[in-house]
Amino acid sequence: MNSKAFGPIPPEFRHFSALPWLDEVTPAYVYDFGVVAARIAGLRAALPSQVALHYAIKANPLPALLAGIAPLVDGLDVASAGELARALGHKPAEAVSFAGPGKRDFELEAAITAGATLNLESEGEAERALAMGERLGATPKLAVRVNPDFELRGSGMRMGGRASPFGIDAARVPTLVKRLIAAGADWRGFHIFAGSQSLDTAAIIETQAATIALARRLSDEAGAVPPLVNVGGGFGIPYFAGDTPVDVAAVGAALAQAAATFAGTQFAVELGRYLVGEAGVYLTRVIDRKESQGETFLVVDGGLHQHLAATGNFGMVVRRNYPVAVAHRMQDGAEEIVSVVGPLCTPLDRLADKVALPRAEVGDVIAIFASGAYGASASPAAFLGHAPVREVLAGIPHT
Ligand SMILES: Cc1ncc(COP(=O)(O)O)c(C=O)c1O
Incomplete structure (x- = not known):
C-alpha cells in the first residue's frame, strides 16, 4: 500500500x-501567539503604509486570541451580531465593519447604534439600514459590498464572477451609492471580496489591481470618492503537500503601486486565516x-x-x-x-x-x-x- x-x-x-x-x-x-504576531509583523513590513490591516474574526473568534490581535491590527471585520459584540469589546466602533447577507433588523440596529460600518449586501438591506437609521435618529455608516465581475484565481472559495448572495452586482452599485449619499448616510466606500485561500501570488496581485480599478470606475460613475476601499484578501496558507506560501512582499509592492493611482482613498485588506x-x-x-x-x-x-x-x-x-x-x-x-x-x-x-x-x-x-x-x-x-x-x-x- x-x-x-x-x-x-x-x-x-x-x-x-x-x-x-x-x-x-x-x-x-x-495556539502560539508568537506565530500570529510574526505573521502580522511580516504583513506590516510588506504592505504599504496607506493600507490598513483588518482581521476577519470568523477565522478564529477565541476571546483570548482576539484580545491579543486587536491591538496589532487596524480593524476587525465581523459577520453577525455575536461577532460584533465580541469585536466591540476590543476595538472602537469606527474600526469595526459588519459584512454578510441576511442581516436581521436587530443586527442592523446593533451596528448603527454602536457606530460600526455595515457592508451592505443588497439594495433591500440598504433600505432597511436607512430606515433603521431614521428610526434611531442616527446616521448609519454604510459601505457597499460589490459582487465583482471577476474571481480570485486559484482560491479555495470563490466569491465573485458569478451570481452571488454576497454583494451587489457591480453594474447596480453607482445608483445605490448615489441613493445612500442622497439619503444622508455616511457612505464609507466599497468592500470587494473576491475569494479566499489562494496561494497564487500572481493571481492575488492581479485581483487586487482589478479590484482597485473596479472601485475607481464605480466611484467615477457614482461621482463620489470612497473614503475606504476594502480590497478583501484571500491570502492562503500551506495546508497540503506541494503548497508554498504567498509572497506577501510581492503582493505589498504591487498593492502600493495600484493604490497610488487612487488619491484621497484609504485601502484595507481583510484577512482571517493568514493571521491565525x-x-x-x-x-x-x-x-x-x-x-x-x-x-x-x-x-x-x-x-x-x-x-x-x-x-x-x-x-x-x-x-x-x-x-x-x-x-x-x-x-x-x-x-x-x-x-x-x-x-x-x-x-x-x-x-x-x-x-x-x-x-x-x-x-x-x-x-x-x-x-x-x-x-x-x-x-x-x-x-x-x-x-x-x-x-x-x-x-x-x-x-
Ligand atoms: C467577507 C469575508 N471576509 C473575510 C473572509 C476571511 O477569509 P480568509 O480567512 O481566507 O482570509 C471571508 C471568508 O469567507 C469572507 O467571506
Missing part, C-alpha cells in the same frame, strides 16, 4: 515535541490501534465534530491530508502507514488518510498542524454529544 502525502508543518512547529502540551488533556487546540491559521495545532490522543483488512487505524479522541476542515468536509472538493505528526516523535522516520480516524460513526471522520508516520501507541498524541483557522468554531460541535474541545493560547502578545 502506498502512503498519501501530507502538508508542510509550519516552520515554528518543526520542533514541537519540546512543548509541554503532550501530557495535557486532549483533544485540544493550542499556522499558529494553531490540534492535539488528539490515540485511544485504540486497530487493523482491518491489512490497514492500520489510529482511533483518536478528536475528530470531525471539532476539526471539520482537517477531515476535508469544510468546502474541499478533494480530500487531502493536513500536516500531521506523532507529537513526541517529530524527528523520527516513518515506520508504518496509518489512517487517523475520530470516534464518530461516520466514514467522514478521518483526520489523516494513509499517512506514513513513526509508530504511535495508545496514549500517544497526534498533532494536526495549520489548525488555527476555521477549527473549533467552524465544526459541528454538538454532533454526537461529545464534550467541547479545549482551546489554549500559549505565549504572550509581542507588541
Whole structure:
C-alpha cells in the first residue's frame, strides 16, 4: 500500500515535541501567539503604509486570541451580531465593519447604534439600514459590498464572477451609492471580496489591481470618492503537500503601486486565516490501534465534530491530508502507514488518510498542524454529544 502525502508543518512547529502540551488533556487546540504576531509583523513590513490591516474574526473568534490581535491590527471585520459584540469589546466602533447577507433588523440596529460600518449586501438591506437609521435618529455608516465581475484565481472559495448572495452586482452599485449619499448616510466606500485561500501570488496581485480599478470606475460613475476601499484578501496558507506560501512582499509592492493611482482613498485588506491559521495545532490522543483488512487505524479522541476542515468536509472538493505528526516523535522516520480516524460513526471522520508516520501507541498524541483557522468554531460541535474541545493560547502578545 502506498502512503498519501501530507502538508508542510509550519516552520515554528518543526520542533514541537519540546512543548509541554503532550501530557495535557486532549483533544485540544493550542495556539502560539508568537506565530500570529510574526505573521502580522511580516504583513506590516510588506504592505504599504496607506493600507490598513483588518482581521476577519470568523477565522478564529477565541476571546483570548482576539484580545491579543486587536491591538496589532487596524480593524476587525465581523459577520453577525455575536461577532460584533465580541469585536466591540476590543476595538472602537469606527474600526469595526459588519459584512454578510441576511442581516436581521436587530443586527442592523446593533451596528448603527454602536457606530460600526455595515457592508451592505443588497439594495433591500440598504433600505432597511436607512430606515433603521431614521428610526434611531442616527446616521448609519454604510459601505457597499460589490459582487465583482471577476474571481480570485486559484482560491479555495470563490466569491465573485458569478451570481452571488454576497454583494451587489457591480453594474447596480453607482445608483445605490448615489441613493445612500442622497439619503444622508455616511457612505464609507466599497468592500470587494473576491475569494479566499489562494496561494497564487500572481493571481492575488492581479485581483487586487482589478479590484482597485473596479472601485475607481464605480466611484467615477457614482461621482463620489470612497473614503475606504476594502480590497478583501484571500491570502492562503500551506495546508497540503506541494503548497508554498504567498509572497506577501510581492503582493505589498504591487498593492502600493495600484493604490497610488487612487488619491484621497484609504485601502484595507481583510484577512482571517493568514493571521491565525499556522499558529494553531490540534492535539488528539490515540485511544485504540486497530487493523482491518491489512490497514492500520489510529482511533483518536478528536475528530470531525471539532476539526471539520482537517477531515476535508469544510468546502474541499478533494480530500487531502493536513500536516500531521506523532507529537513526541517529530524527528523520527516513518515506520508504518496509518489512517487517523475520530470516534464518530461516520466514514467522514478521518483526520489523516494513509499517512506514513513513526509508530504511535495508545496514549500517544497526534498533532494536526495549520489548525488555527476555521477549527473549533467552524465544526459541528454538538454532533454526537461529545464534550467541547479545549482551546489554549500559549505565549504572550509581542507588541
Ligand atoms: C467577507 C469575508 N471576509 C473575510 C473572509 C476571511 O477569509 P480568509 O480567512 O481566507 O482570509 C471571508 C471568508 O469567507 C469572507 O467571506
